Amino acid sequence: MPPAKKPQLLRSATSAASNLLKSFQSKTTTTSTSAAVKEEDILLKSYISSINISPKKKLTKPLKKKNLTEITFRSSLYSGAFDVEDESSRSIADDITSILCGETDHDYQDTSYGEVFENVLHNPWFSSFSSNRIYSCLKEISKERKEKWVHRKNQDVRFNQLVKMCGNKLGVVDTLKIFGKLGRETGMKEYKALFALIMEGARETDDPEVQSNHNWMAYQLFQTMKEMGFPIEEEVYGPFLKYLTDEHMDQEFYFFSDIFKHGNPASLPRLAYYEMLLCIRLNNEDKINQLIYDYSIYDGEDKHSFQESYLLALCESDCRRRELLILLETCDVTKASSEERLSDIFKSLGMLSLEAYAEKFLVELKTSGAELATLTNYIYDYATNIPNFTVEDAVSKFKQLHSEIGMKPTSTQYEKLIRLYCKLLKVHMAIDLADEIFDVGYTVSLETIHALLDACMESYEYNMVHRIYSIIRCQGLQPTSETFRGLISLTVKLKDFNGAYDMLREMAEMNIAPTINIYNSIMAGYFREKNIHSALAVLKQMGKAGVKPNSSTFSYLISNCSSEEEIVKIFDEMKQSGVLVTKHVLMALINAFAACGAFENAKQVVLDGLIPVKNLNEMRSVLVSALASHGQLSDALTIYEEIKQAGCSLEPKAALALIEHIKSEGQLDRLLQLLEKLQDQDYWIDGCYRVLMYCVHHNHLSSAVDLLKKIKNNFADDEVAAENILDEVFFEFVNQKPKDMQFGLELLRAIKEEIGLRPSRKVLDFLLDACVSADDLKTAFFIWKEYQMAGLPYNILSFLRMYRTLLALGDVKSAEEIVKKIPQDDLHISYVISSFQDTYLRADLLEKSIKKSTKKNKQKKKSKATKA
Helix, strand or coil, X not given: CCCCCCCCCCCCCCHHHHHHHHHHHHHHHCCCCHHHHHHHHHHHHHXXXXXXXXXXXXXXXXXCXXXXXXXXXXXXXXXXXXXXXXXXXXCHHHHHHHHHHCCCCCCCCCHHHCCCCCCCCCCCCCCCCCHHHHHHHHHHHXXXXXXXXXXXXXXHHHHHHXXXXXHHHHCHHHHHHHHHHCCCCCCHHHHHHHHHHHHHHHHCCCCHHHHHHHHHHHHHHHHHHHHHCCCCCHHHXXXXXXXXXXXXXXXHHHHHHHHHHHHCHHHHHHHHHHHHHHHHHHCCHHHHHXXXXXXXXXXXXXXXXXXXXXXXXXXXXXXXHHHHHHHXXXXXXXXXXXXXXXXXXXXXXXXXXXHHHHHHHHXXXXXXXXXXXXXXXXXXXXXXXXXXXXXXXXXXXXXXXXXXXXXXXXXXXXXXXXXXXXXXXXXXXXXXXXXXXXXXXXXXXXXXXXXXXXXXXXXXXXXXXXXXXXXXXXXXXXXXXXXXXXXXXXXXXXXCHHHHHHHHHHHHHCCCCCCHHHHHHHHHHHHHCCCHHHHHHHHHHHHHHCCCCCHHXXXXXXXXXXXXXXXXXXXXXXXXXXXXXXXXXXXXXXXHHHHCCCHHHHHHHHHCCCCCHHHHHHHHXXXXXXXXXXXXXXXXXHHHHHHHHCCCCCCHHHHHHXXXXXXXXXXXXXXXXXXXXXXXXXXXXXXXXXXXXXXXXXXXXXXXXXXXXXXXXXXXXXXXXXXXXXXXXXXXXXXCCCCCCHHHHHHHHHHHHCCCCCCCHHHHHHHHHHHHHHCCHHHHHHHHHHHHHCCCCCCHHHHHHHHHHHHHCCCHHHHHXXXXXXXXXXXXXXXXXXXXXXXXXXXXXXXXXXXXXXXHHHHHHXXXXXXX
């Protein structure tokens, strides 16, 4: 046997790599002398001083100011001087004011909740809490949040942004020097940020020269790290080698790998992982076999590390099963370097459906004394990564593997499965599994309960709140205010307000203080039901509980005002109470003013300087949406043009509102421009559907076909979704009672020949219906043949539809031939046929009788005239 030696990894660089080194050295020699460094410093200072820091550009173009109504909203925003004392009108604003200030106890005749709203507070909430004190408290809270959250959580993000800006402006090497001149010591954080910048630029280009420049910058950075004494760890070199591998840069790969090997000899096993990845990417059979052979004859202490690296690389490729099986046969998982690596191996075994090896490794780990929690984690990793498995199959496999190796799943893994169900919005199965946990002796955590509540809300399974509430009680869980918020929100969605207040009473019994968000959800539910009295009663109940309203509370109140006077009065109350004006409040103001016809005031909200610059475009988009939704399309389009001129983009919801309300002909180009701005697929599909309806209404065939092609591309993996949209298009065509069939027939031809789709049964059914309104018997026979062309066999419904069409078009003879093919032993079918005959045949006979009677009367009149 040959002497032990390490696998022949990272062989000497090829001649091209040597040339690469020479070119790098030639670049570095130009900056090696002290004179050159001084000259470079001078040039750098000169360059920095020449950088033109232009003033901050305005993001938006101001709206053109227009004359307001007699009562100016601008002054009311700042002084609250809006005079709304009108004795002739009963205002919701007066009721809200009386509740907030405790002036009057209005009598709300609500028999269901009379006991709940008794004994409301008569003292003002803010009488002893001055505006200055409110401001000071808010300032302290803001400072505390910045210290505890913003600084700690966002420091890395902000620093990375700074590095990116400097790197783009000055270059990587000069950026490092700038940090040095600023007195900032360059550490691993800086190097990581700069490497991320290099990788981002390198992956965004296909230009070999640009890629070479980025490789050169990476080389400079690696050299600087070595000179500064920093170890080059995998978190730094890994992404770079992965990039070289993805780009098939084998010469550069071996050149840099040699640098990393000498800079950190302990990294050799991990470098083996990237080398195997490169060989797989290049499909280099000889090299792969050589690496595996070298590993097989190597008997060093770190052999298992090489084995692990090769195994992970091969697991990532589903076309190297033979080589993978060779390594799996000799793999000793008990010597894995970390649980994370072993987890990756089990995930790969799942993706490759290698269950026999998964069971073998689990038994070996169990025998070696591995912890139960660790083993059940590996089973979860395997079961949830099996391809083409439903989540139900994964859960079944999870239980099966535990049973086969004689283990009981841990509660942690059960809860991970529940959350997997929740992520996929399979709420019923998630709750069933939560019940099963209790049966085997576990209880779910509150975090899992919250995940269940969120999944119910997202999937609209509001009725499942009762089962979740039952789980909380049966398993003896101690709910928090956040738990009750989720429960009450779902209960309100079910319009079960009694149940919501039962939960509030239970919170009181458990000494859990209700939060403002809980009250807001109940109030919002009442407002949705247009139950103003009960909504205001919630406001009184908040005062009784000592819960102060927040900006969301006032947003709901403003949104449900019925006049501009009420809106401004509530807004004035909010300012006096010290509640901050948030963007949601401003959105509520815009929408509320637009809803009551005060369009100039809605525009003034955007002009009054209350909106931070970062939110200005969003508010302008809300204004566009509000104006368009309330018939002010011309003004909405004007503001949209101003947004475009300012270099900003319309928010997706506003774009959809414009698309929805542009009905007049000649606006197709604008609609297509708006559609292009919708990047999110859900918004794009919604907008595309609306534009398609416009095309159908105005007979824009070519544009409709182009949009359908894009829809087909977006739903390449979901033909059913594309067919559903196509069905809606033809339904819209028949729904507008066409006078001729030209557009429908041309669209049918296009989807077959240009788009490559077969028409569905619904499409042909709709076209048959359209033939009736178009009075086109010839096309009806053509469509009837299309069923066979599309491979859709005639069924009873098809015959019935064609029978009705023929009767409606007056071809009784052909209709009699069709009806013979319909089995009439079913009473329902017989009734439908009889109905068709009553509708069309008798009506036809009546029409003929009327025509015959009219003809006889004319003849009698003519004979009388002749005799006379």
